[in-house]
Amino acid sequence: MKLDLGEIILHLGKRIRYQIDEPPIKDIEDGIRNIKPIKGEVVFSNAAKHIVVRGHFTTEIEVVCARCLNPYKMDISLPIEEEMLIAGHLPETTEAEAQLPEDAKEPLFEDNILNLTELLRQYIIVAVPIKPLCDEECKGLCSQCGQNLNQEPCNCPPEEGNAAFADLAMLLEQKDEDESKS
Numbered sequence: 001m002k003l004d005l006g007e008i009i010l011h012l013g014k015r016i017r018y019q020i021d022e023p024p025i026k027d028i029e030d031g032i033r034n035i036k037p038i039k040g041e042v043v044f045s046n047a048a049k050h051i052v053v054r055g056h057f058t059t060e061i062e063v064v065c066a067r068c069l070n071p072y073k074m075d076i077s078l079p080i081e082e083e084m085l086i087a088g089h090l091p092e093t094t095e096a097e098a099q100l101p102e103d104a105k106e107p108l109f110e111d112n113i114l115n116l117t118e119l120l121r122q123y124i125i126v127a128v129p130i131k132p133l134c135d136e137e138c139k140g141l142c143s144q145c146g147q148n149l150n151q152e153p154c155n156c157p158p159e160e161g162n163a164a165f166a167d168l169a170m171l172l173e174q175k176d177e178d179e180s181k182s
């Protein structure tokens with residue numbers, strides 16, 4: 001959805017309330033699927049040099065667990081807080097945009113038109129953890145046979161590499177303790 005904010009831009013102090021009711025966004029990002037419509041509300045107000053955007057929205061997405069690779073559902077409920085500089089002033093980077101890689105950016109506010117879908121997309125991406133987990137306790141996949149260890153344990157012998165790491169970790173811990181004593 002693209003919203004023409006030209007009317008607000010002409011009138012200082014003007015406020016417009018907009019009900020967000022968007023179909024799920026198709027291409028959010030690899031590994032993120034928007035599976036429910038986006039609902040919410042946003043208020044635009046003209047504060048002279050910029051438009052203040054305040055609101056909130058909810059939706060549901062499906063993301064892929066970084067450990068077991070199973071998709072799982074995640075509720076999204078976020079406040080919207082932006083300030084869009086009115087044309088003629090220098091462009092501004094939004095909070096959400098600032099956290100995205102360069103090539104992920106699309107014009108958000110251009111010629112007084114706000115790309116609301118793009119704004120919501122950016123908010124959703126930023127809300128997803130870098131390593132999403134279906135559960136804090138997710139056991140992940142066996143690195144040898146690929147078995148999803150949440151479903152049932154496999155019969156693979158414990159990995160030697162891991163054992164060596166465990167020893168090293170213990171040594172390091174020991175060292176820390178020694179150091180903190182001295």
Ligand SMILES: [Zn+2]
Pocket residue numbers: 065066067068069070133134135138139140
């Ligand atoms: Zn998982």
Ligand SMILES: [Zn+2]
Pocket residue numbers: 142143144145146147154155156
């Ligand atoms: Zn295994």
